[in-house]
Amino acid sequence: DEMIGTTLAFARDEVRAEPRRRVDVAALLESVVDDMADAGLPVTMQPAAPLTYECQPGALKRALSNLLDNAAKYGKRAQAAITPTAKAIEITIDDEGPGIPEAELPRVFQPFYRVEESRSRDTGGTGLGLAIAQSIVQAHGGELTLANRPGGGLRASIKLPL
DSSP: OHHHHHHHHHHHHHHHHSOOEEEEHHHHHHHHHHHHHHTTOOEEEOOOOOOEEEEOHHHHHHHHHHHHHHHHHHSSOEEEEEEEOSSEEEEEEEEOSOOOOGGGGGGTTSTTOOSSTTOOTTTOOOSOHHHHHHHHHHHTTOEEEEEEOTTSSEEEEEEEEO
């Protein structure tokens, strides 16, 4: 418990230490997608208009990278989209994988929890990525949720308040 608390405190402190600034969050997402695609990962993004948002860009980039990497690794491919609403910026990342059993969805944000049970370093991470991504999104006053898609696959949704 102490190690988990220390790790998450480190991630939160890292977010707090970065100054907030106005950035084109659509371009930020596109840069993450492009970098991953250039590295050979099956990651794409729907075209998006510029969307200025005050955030901690390094931290937000880390959260987006984790979610896109998970979608590409466990869901065959990742499709990102970003849209503004009246009250928030919504970022979605869809994959084509098997999804997550409904009973396990609430648990995947717990530190060191992994859906993939083999514990092999070749097939899964440490189980901290989603906990850190959630911590970063919450530090921005937002919400990160995961849901199985009706046609199959998983959707990660980020809502950042305006």
